[in-house]
Amino acid sequence: xxxxxxxxxxxxxxxxxxxxxxxxxxxxxxxxxxxxxxxxxxxxxxxxxxxxxxxxxxxxxxxxxxxxxxxxxxxxxxxxxxxxxxxxxxxxxxxxxxxxxxxxxxxxxxxxxxxxxxxxxxxxxxxxxxxxxxxxxxxxxxxxxxxxxxxxxxxxxxxxxxxxxxxxxxxxxxxxxxxxxxxxxxxxxxxxxxxxxxxxxxxxxxxxxxxxxxxxxxxxxxxxxxxxxxxxxxxxxxxxxxxxxxxxxxxxxxxxxxxxxxxxxxxxxxxxxxxxxxxxxxxxxxxxxxxxxxxxxxxxxxxxxxxxxxxxxxxxxxxxxxxxxxxxxxxxxxxxxxxxxxxxxxxxxxxxxxxxxxxxxxxxxxxxxxxxxxxxxxxxxxxxxxxxxxxxxxxxxxxxxxxxxxxxxxxxxxxxxxxxxxxxxxxx
Numbered sequence: 001x002x003x004x005x006x007x008x009x010x011x012x013x014x015x016x017x018x019x020x021x022x023x024x025x026x027x028x029x030x031x032x033x034x035x036x037x038x039x040x041x042x043x044x045x046x047x048x049x050x051x052x053x054x055x056x057x058x059x060x061x062x063x064x065x066x067x068x069x070x071x072x073x074x075x076x077x078x079x080x081x082x083x084x085x086x087x088x089x090x091x092x093x094x095x096x097x098x099x100x101x102x103x104x105x106x107x108x109x110x111x112x113x114x115x116x117x118x119x120x121x122x123x124x125x126x127x128x129x130x131x132x133x134x135x136x137x138x139x140x141x142x143x144x145x146x147x148x149x150x151x152x153x154x155x156x157x158x159x160x161x162x163x164x165x166x167x168x169x170x171x172x173x174x175x176x177x178x179x180x181x182x183x184x185x186x187x188x189x190x191x192x193x194x195x196x197x198x199x200x201x202x203x204x205x206x207x208x209x210x211x212x213x214x215x216x217x218x219x220x221x222x223x224x225x226x227x228x229x230x231x232x233x234x235x236x237x238x239x240x241x242x243x244x245x246x247x248x249x250x251x252x253x254x255x256x257x258x259x260x261x262x263x264x265x266x267x268x269x270x271x272x273x274x275x276x277x278x279x280x281x282x283x284x285x286x287x288x289x290x291x292x293x294x295x296x297x298x299x300x301x302x303x304x305x306x307x308x309x310x311x312x313x314x315x316x317x318x319x320x321x322x323x324x325x326x327x328x329x330x331x332x333x334x335x336x337x338x339x340x341x342x343x344x345x346x347x348x349x350x351x352x353x354x355x356x357x358x359x360x361x362x363x364x365x366x367x368x369x370x371x372x373x374x375x376x377x378x379x380x381x382x383x384x385x386x387x388x389x390x391x392x393x394x395x396x397x398x399x400x401x402x403x404x405x406x407x408x409x410x411x412x413x414x415x416x417x418x419x420x421x422x423x424x425x426x427x428x
Contacts, residue, residue, distance in 0.1 A: 008091040033099040041105035041149030142246040187214035197317030225255035271329035279343020290398030302393035309348035394426035
């Protein structure tokens, strides 16, 4: 196995030298398994002048006895220009020798001032009337080419909308900075549309445009609403994306007007049950009313948590995760009584207020029925997952406050999973 790794490093090294120093693209192409290999950042090396190799390093990331990934870094110099080249190459041992399965190269300028100049040049480029119209309609336009790994945008537009004075040289660098520094914490999951599994599904299903709304930081007010459109340009076979356009529009004013419609403001976007804020308002109202009740009816609060929803998102993509959420929400809505309250408490958890049951036993029966009906097998791309939910609940009489009940039910969810039964009864 070690011999394979040594040979893989040598083949990648030879290809990198041939490409960057000899300017021979065939040094890469001849090592590829076939014409369908993913080549990202590899273009015809027709630049002027010659690079001199300053230093280089190669690391092996083992996969199995016949496959590995070689991570390479080269420091090159041409006249006064210094660049760093990062490359990832997937290598596979085949009968005819070692072949490349994909090649991803990123060229990074070592001089920040040169990078800034490059972005200024991008801001001055005019690619015709269509591009001008896009920039007039949208506040920010990000353009990413998967074929040559280029990422560009107009820096002044980006700074005006997002208030961030940064220069991003790759889409990965932009994404992680955007999510961690710009997007409202409660809206971060909406950026899961960028998952590879979701994008692959969408291009196969011809869903080439994605749109979503979320809040971002702003220098004029704490947060504003923006709408994001993602335009996917697939290859002819719809197996991968050639280009991606990410468009942003400030919709804060219209969103503020929209949120005046209380029904829209109270609904969860994915499941259409009440959102956390409004479900808490309704449950608080019911708990206060319990203090004055005179009948012999019973009420309870339950929390239902989808086990390992993050794993589901990672395995199948967020589209599948949202489908699972909606399927479970539909099940809860079908099983509920007319006066019950259903809300999405947080990402993978629902809160259920059960109103006016005849006995504690009827509540217990309902919980067990709900637990059974929210457990099922899910199969996609020949990958099978068992979907299970954990439930904790408490009989309530209006004596405990809502936050204490919620806290005990959340602790009960951990006990439900730990016990292996999936259900936990919290003490009154």
